[in-house]
Amino acid sequence: MTNPAEDFTLDAELAQTAAWEADDSDSDDTGDTDWESGYADFDPDDPEEVTTGDLDLAARHELRRVAGLRTELEDITEVEYRQLRLERVVLVGVWTEGTAEDAENSMAELALLAETAGSEVLDNVYQRRQSPDPATYVGRGKVDGIREIVQATGADTVICDGELAPSQLRNLEDRLKVKVVDRTALILDIFAQHAKSKEGKAQVELAQLNYMMQRLRGWGGNLSRQAGGRAAGGVGIGGRGPGETKIETDRRRINDRIAKLRRQLKANAGTRATMRQERQRNAVPSVAIAGYTNAGKSSLLNRLTGAGVLVEDALFATLDPTTRRAQASDGRVYTLSDTVGFVRHLPHQLVEAFRSTLEEVADADLVVHVVDGSHADPEGQISAVREVLAEIGAASIPELIVINKADIADPMVITRLRQREPHSVVVSARTGEGIAEALAAIESELPKPQVEFDALVPYARGDLVDQIHRLGEIDSLEHTADGTRIAGRATEALAGELADYAV
Template identity: 70%
Template sequence: MTRMHEYSALDEFETGDMDLEERQALRRVAGLSTELQDVSEVEYRQLRLERVVLVGVWTSGTAVDAENSLLELKLLAETAGSEVLEGLIQRRQKPDPATYIGSGKALELRDVVESTGADTVICDGELTPGQLRQLEDTVKVKVIDRTALILDIFAQHAKSREGKAQVELAQLQYFLPRLRGWGGNLSRQVGGRAAGGVGIGGRGPGETKIELDRRRIRERMAKLRRQISGMSTSRETMRQRRSQREVPAVAIAGYTNAGKSSLLNRVTGAGVLVEDALFATLDPTVRKARTPEGRLFTIADTVGFVRHLPHQLVEAFRSTLEEVADADLILHVVDGSHPDPEGQLAAVREVFADIEGATDVPEIVVINKADAADQDVLDRIARAERDSIVVSARTGAGIDELMALVERRLPRLDHEVTLLVPYDRGDLISRAHKEGEVLSVDHVEDGTVLHARVLPSLFHELERVGKPVERVS
């Protein structure tokens, strides 16, 4: 087993200290040990991560790729409120089907856990129920995989009713096949001669505890799906209202912690929460913005993506992710200072492929954090991505150029009008300012001479009430 670099060298990846302290304070319960008394019933307890050892299996790519993946796992673990003690990588052609890293390496991992005093092992992949059980039996502490870790972070960050329901559904989908437990409190079904010939009165319960838990989870999942369906209907209604007004929609998407919320704040002054932490944004925020020429559009901040985003989350957050598919333009934000920005771009596009219609939406790659990135890396990404622009949401560099590019890429206002609009229809002049591009306004005796480019619905309304006039050049 190959040990990673000492984690003191990874301090540059620290998350927000104050926020991390708050999360740890909320998750620690006085008088309760974090050590397992019975590791076989870990799934019945609330997931709590504190002192952890990370372990990954390097199956393909370079050693740098493997270390970058474990660095990201470290960030995820710290975001969940953990103290990372050690990181280990095992080189294999494929994960061991029994213990993920192999029986011999599992024993070595147990020695590392004992020497560091860790109470949790986090694996950089999704483990099967059997792998989880056998690895726990060997290392004698709680074992968590990457999927459970991401689900836990989502649960901490969910604020809205819809976000909480989506996360809970994803967690239940993940934990349902992993429910297990042994002992007398989980009686097995018996009856008739199987019950020692005792017959009536001597049979076991109709359902074992584990079956009862599974049934309750399925019922809860069905209820959550109905709730989310109702909430997505409300979200769809809001989207339809915006589309009926024909205001173009822009979606900000990208890898977690790439700076999407900072970009939204820079463009709109929205004041959305910005944290140096993974998955700080779960609930989409929609704000109004204007192009340099004054054209109105909506811009939506969406949940961040990550490598191997659990499919349960993609499914549960489908109604939220549809903001991306329904947009007229996607601003795909990538962290230019990250060790592997191309990997971030590829991971996000994998999620786009799971969202119906998202791959058909025009995309601008926004290379963010230019103030902290290496110029050679910025140039390399810009050469590879045909439609890209380099910005810094923190300093404001490149934002004007980005907005000009958004102006060019939004659906065109192809109806140009020059009409005399009566003074009693000032509402149409107001709509032209809000939804279109006003080229000139001239107030005359009979009304307002409007020269503008507008959307089809407003064009027909103006034609109905206005009078044509000759354009003065």
């Protein structure tokens, strides 16, 4: 009979995680919260099989962009003063280092980001410079050429492949006469579209607020009017008194909102820390799936565990982390966590806002680094991911490179990557090629129990034998008249319980 006080609590912990993700009444998260859902229950070839990911994908394709521009901040939760209207865009880049191929790859990635945000790319230009112009990002003479392209194509937005200073943003808008968006704002907009859970929405909103805080600006001076008394329509009440401008009032309201979001995320971080401590107490190994955006992390998680999470050929399709239980071939239990994808020059605001989520990677026992083998620059993606891993303190964690999309990748590229990264496996999450090898590699990297034991466990303590199967390694097992004679290695806590039955 199982002892409830000593029973393994991993399922309850994961149920708590799922309950947190579904806590927001406005959330559309209908994700699978059952940790026990195994891949054997999921038939990808069954046309009647509707997974969570299929439902999410259908809902996402129903999204429509808002075409209007907004110059008033009606609700502080709508961080953008003017709703991003990314419909017909021109891309602009500055090539400061690397080869021309690197510059073209960066522009191609910017085009994918723009398309993910719901826009149509009309043209793209980039300039070779030692450094961006401090006033207009590109050379001042090039601004006139970009304005001619905008007028000729009928574009309504210019997207720059870099983070613009507020003065650069203002100068470009004044000269181009259209909306100007930088790379950071574009990525934030994509995150805002894809965030689904309560925590994900709060993290994205915090990042947006921090970004917009330095860029409060209105067209026509509407944010510079004085706020005080009846002359301002009553908005002076609650302000610091006559003389406060609307931009100052909004800045104060944003600061209040930022403080509230940070408190909320801090409480959530405490919940995650408690869950991690519970896993550590039960010695449950954790594996984090990390990698560049659109490398196939969610597809790999589905293939390994049958999680049924959203899979889409788009950048940043996954923002809300998913954790599933897996079982090694020897019976040991471990966790697999899907994480948000990384990208070159990932905005610092996002790293800070998603730090509580990224801590799942920093506290993992193994990082499964998924690489898109079909990408034009997989080595660059590996370097970008490792930069982010170093920033969150996960550089020292054991890493297994999983080269994905082998079914469409160039064999020469895969060979080159295998030579560069000896500790790697090649898979195709779509076809299942190499999945068995990947599982074996993951299991071999899991931390193993160190304390040796040899015990005769009474048949009445079947719960201990069950824990040994799930948390330890068995060298020999024999059923005798007095109980189960079992020897092997276990965690310190489990070995302590077995000490009473030592032989």
